[in-house]
Every structure is written in structure tokens, then in C-alpha cells.
Amino acid sequence: MATITLEQEINPWEAQAARFDFAARKLNLDEGLWKVLRYPSREIIVHFPVAMDDGRIEVFTGFRVQHSQARGPGKGGIRYSPDVNLDEVRALASWMTWKCAVVNIPFGGAKGGVICDPKKMSMGELERMTRRYTAEIIEFLGPEKDVPAPDMGTNEQVMAWIMDTYSMHMRQTVTSVVTGKPLNIGGSRGRKEATGRGIGIVCDEALRHLGMQRDGCRVIIQGFGNVGSNAARIMMEKGYKIIGIAEYDGGLYNPNGIDIDQLFEFRQRNGTVLGFRGAEAFDPHELLLTDCEILIPAATENVITSRNADRIKARVICEGANGPTTAVADEILADKKVFIIPDILANSGGVTASYFEWVQDRQGYFWKEALVNEQLESILAESFDDVVRYSEAHAVNNRIAAYMLAIDRVAFTIKQRGIYA
Known part of the structure; x- marks a missing residue:
């Protein structure tokens, strides 16, 4: 990947642009379309x-x-x-x-x-x-x-x-x-949980692809907001072992697994995860570097950088947040053979369910939650396979494969529509 300066590493727009440029170059994207899509x-x-x-x-x-x-x-x-x-x-x-x-x-x-x-x-x-x-x-x-x-x-x-x-x-x-929106004014069932549910779906797909077992698979999640808490709850129900939760004001660790339902109720009552008796207090920054099979950064941008990427011990990183891993960190993680499910795939459950809500509003016909979840799983599992196939076909990592796939689809549409002048 092209050399990234420190300024680019911490600037989300520069980091995104660097990844776009790399993927566009791999695609041999037409120079005109490159200019259209870059800005x-x-x-x-x-x-x-x-x-x-x-x-x-x-x-x-x-x-x-x-x-x-x-x-x-x-x-x-x-x-x-x-x-x-x-x-x-x-x-x-x-x-x-x-x-x-x-x-x-x-x-x-x-x-x-x-x-x-x-x-x-x-x-x-x-x-x-x-x-x-x-x-x-x-x-x-x-x-x-x-x-x-x-x-x-x-x-x-x-x-x-x-x-x-x-x-x-x-x-x-x-x-x-x-x-x-709220359900009574056109919201969709399953929308609130969709990003977290989507993380569970793509983690299932990653384990299947890598030949790993789900039961007892150790997971550490950074962020216990809507995305992190729903991912934790849904994945615990599937048999994953949630051993760590990192929040902005502190972390929790239990190698035997944290009861997420109890933690959620505790946080609702107290406004914090601190003081929860079902796990020991732990430095939230150190939690990211603790041994586990799956690490899910589900809070903010730039939490995995050149300063800590070499100490990541997870086998899989599933990006619940937007831009949690910098471009420089990507290179370090690639050398360590960490399997990354990039943000533009990993946390796309939310926008997919938003699409379902938009469709339902326009139809004036609302789906049962089971149908929302079924359609969500179908789309995300197929998209995971698309990205992995693209990665293997072009000999690039999953993130660049996801960018290449996306750029290819958008560029193809622009070429079909033509440039209005």
C-alpha cells in the first residue's frame, strides 16, 4: 500500500482518500471516473x-x-x-x-x-x-x-x-x-438492533471461512452503545464468549465470559459499566491488546493505529465503528495475518435495515421482525462472500477488496448513466 504520513493516518478524510486511491489504481479506474468519485x-x-x-x-x-x-x-x-x-x-x-x-x-x-x-x-x-x-x-x-x-x-x-x-x-x-424513526411513525422492526446483528452475521461468516468454531470463541468489544451492546447480546446468544467490554470511562474483563443481559441492566440503572460485579475492572486501552479470537472496535475512529497494531492479539477484527483502523495499522495487521472484516461491510447492517425501513415507508406496508432479520442475513452473508471472492481474485486484503468492489459498482453505474454536460 502507498506510504501514508502521520497526518494522513489520523485524518479520516485523508485515510479514506488514500485507500480509495489504492483501490482505484488496482482497478485501473478511468482517470475521469477517478476524479468524479474521489470528491x-x-x-x-x-x-x-x-x-x-x-x-x-x-x-x-x-x-x-x-x-x-x-x-x-x-x-x-x-x-x-x-x-x-x-x-x-x-x-x-x-x-x-x-x-x-x-x-x-x-x-x-x-x-x-x-x-x-x-x-x-x-x-x-x-x-x-x-x-x-x-x-x-x-x-x-x-x-x-x-x-x-x-x-x-x-x-x-x-x-x-x-x-x-x-x-x-x-x-x-x-x-x-x-x-x-419510532415504530409508530414509520420505523422498522429490527432497525435498532440491525448493526449489532449484522456484526454477528459477518463474524459467523468469518469463522466459517477460517474453519474456526463459534462455541467458546472469545470476543472483546470496544464500545457498549447501541452497536456494541446489541452485538454483545446477540453474539452471546449464539454461543460466543464475550470476555471483555471497553468503554470510554473504563473496561471490564472476565475470562469465563460476561453475562451481557446483566451488564445491560446494570448500565441502564447506573449509566456506566463501572462497578459491575460480574467482571473485574480493566484498562480499556489494554483490553484491545488482550488475547482473544475476535476484536470488535465499535466506538470511534482511529483506535487501532501504528502505535498499538503490532500488539493486537486477535485473530479476527470486525469493525463495528467507522474507520477504527488506520491505513498504516492495516499494513501492520496484514503482516500479522489478522483477518479484518472492514467497516464498510462489518457495520453495514444498519444501513441495510434502513433501506428496509425506507422501502416499507414507501410501500405503506410493514414487515414482521423475522422477515427483516432474514433479509438482513441473506444480504450480509452474500456481501461477505462477494468481498472474500474479490480479495482472492485480486490478491488484496479484505478492505481493499471491499473498496474495489464498491468503486467498481458505482463507476459502472456512472458510465451507464453518462456524464451530463
Whole structure:
């Protein structure tokens, strides 16, 4: 792989671009299509006022980046965080393009965010901010244009506010403008658990491919939010042994396995995993380096880097988060023969179930959860096989294979459509 500077390693957009360039080169991608696909098609930055509870007027900065809409409307979450920045949103939007293409659903990639700290805002302030942000970018949203979803710092309530704001402007209820909504206003059964369930599905496929056994397979998960907790619960039910949970405020370790149902109830009551008696306290950074068969980074970007990759002991890394492994770390892990299930495949259960929700909203007909889970398993198992076959055919690692497969599909669509001039 091409040499990556330290700045590129920690910058998600530069890291994504480096991987794209490498995959495009392996594909011998046409130079014109290379230029089209390397950059987002639209970047929106808005600065908007919100009346706070104490009477102050605060001005917030929001983003919406649409990377590609060649295969369908843009699709991607909206995150609320003090750390949101344009490079991060750009990278996440492009990852969404490749993610949708890898699982072969008819969406392009988009992403949004607002610089704020939702933990320090009241529900009223969050609602006013969400509605004003939606109004600022409303001309770029729509079921056939760009369909947001929840992400870090947002949830189904935020999606309900966005849907309602959009609907008020359209003068009719438009449930399909967002996904990840509450069930009673057009949400889909199984959507909340889908990313975690998808991680379980691709881990099953990886063990089958590698000839490993599921029962007793030791798993360490970084992050116990929606993705990590659902992956832990579903995988425990399948027979995996969850021996470690790493959170931002501490970690837990039990070599005999952690009872995830009990841990989930403890966290619900106490707001933290710290103090749980079913496991010993453990340094969360050291947990990533602890012996296990499967490591699932399911929290944030850049947790496996050149500074710790050589000490990873896992046989399989399944990327529940977006961009948890840097490009430099990829090279180190490849030398160690670690089998990586890349983020654009591993955590695509969420966007796949979002596609199901969008379809159901547009049909006005809603599926039973068993059908959602059945369709999810079918799509992800087939996509895993597609990526592994591509990897073997082109003699590249799984991540580059996933990028090549996705770029090939998007580029083929653009060539079919032609360039409007």
C-alpha cells in the first residue's frame, strides 16, 4: 500500500482518500471516473441561531455532505458532537457510498452533523436546534434526494423531529425522509438492533471461512452503545464468549465470559459499566491488546493505529465503528495475518435495515421482525462472500477488496448513466 504520513493516518478524510486511491489504481479506474468519485458532489455548511432556555441566542454550525447519488438518494447519519468537523463528515459520507455499494442497495453516500454537546442541552434546546438545522438544509433532503438516519449523539426522537419539520414544510406527512424513526411513525422492526446483528452475521461468516468454531470463541468489544451492546447480546446468544467490554470511562474483563443481559441492566440503572460485579475492572486501552479470537472496535475512529497494531492479539477484527483502523495499522495487521472484516461491510447492517425501513415507508406496508432479520442475513452473508471472492481474485486484503468492489459498482453505474454536460 502507498506510504501514508502521520497526518494522513489520523485524518479520516485523508485515510479514506488514500485507500480509495489504492483501490482505484488496482482497478485501473478511468482517470475521469477517478476524479468524479474521489470528491463529494456537494458540501453544505450552515450557521444558524437557536434560542436557548436561558434566553441567550447561540449560533451552531452544521454540515451535510453528499458524496454520491449515482446509485440512488444519499444515505447517512447525522451526528451531534463537539468534535464534528468537515473532514470527518466528508470521510463518513464517502464511506457510506462504498458501504451501500458493497451490500448492493440503491443508495449513495451522505453524512451530516452539528457541532454541539447534546449531553449539556435540554430536550427543548435539542428540538429547536434540530428543527432549525433541518430547515436550513431542507432543499437538499427528501426520499428521492437524501435520507438521514441517527448516528452518534442522535436517536429516534431526533429523527422524528426531522421528519415532522420536513413534513410541515411539504404540507403532508413524509415518513420516508428519514430512517431510524419510532415504530409508530414509520420505523422498522429490527432497525435498532440491525448493526449489532449484522456484526454477528459477518463474524459467523468469518469463522466459517477460517474453519474456526463459534462455541467458546472469545470476543472483546470496544464500545457498549447501541452497536456494541446489541452485538454483545446477540453474539452471546449464539454461543460466543464475550470476555471483555471497553468503554470510554473504563473496561471490564472476565475470562469465563460476561453475562451481557446483566451488564445491560446494570448500565441502564447506573449509566456506566463501572462497578459491575460480574467482571473485574480493566484498562480499556489494554483490553484491545488482550488475547482473544475476535476484536470488535465499535466506538470511534482511529483506535487501532501504528502505535498499538503490532500488539493486537486477535485473530479476527470486525469493525463495528467507522474507520477504527488506520491505513498504516492495516499494513501492520496484514503482516500479522489478522483477518479484518472492514467497516464498510462489518457495520453495514444498519444501513441495510434502513433501506428496509425506507422501502416499507414507501410501500405503506410493514414487515414482521423475522422477515427483516432474514433479509438482513441473506444480504450480509452474500456481501461477505462477494468481498472474500474479490480479495482472492485480486490478491488484496479484505478492505481493499471491499473498496474495489464498491468503486467498481458505482463507476459502472456512472458510465451507464453518462456524464451530463
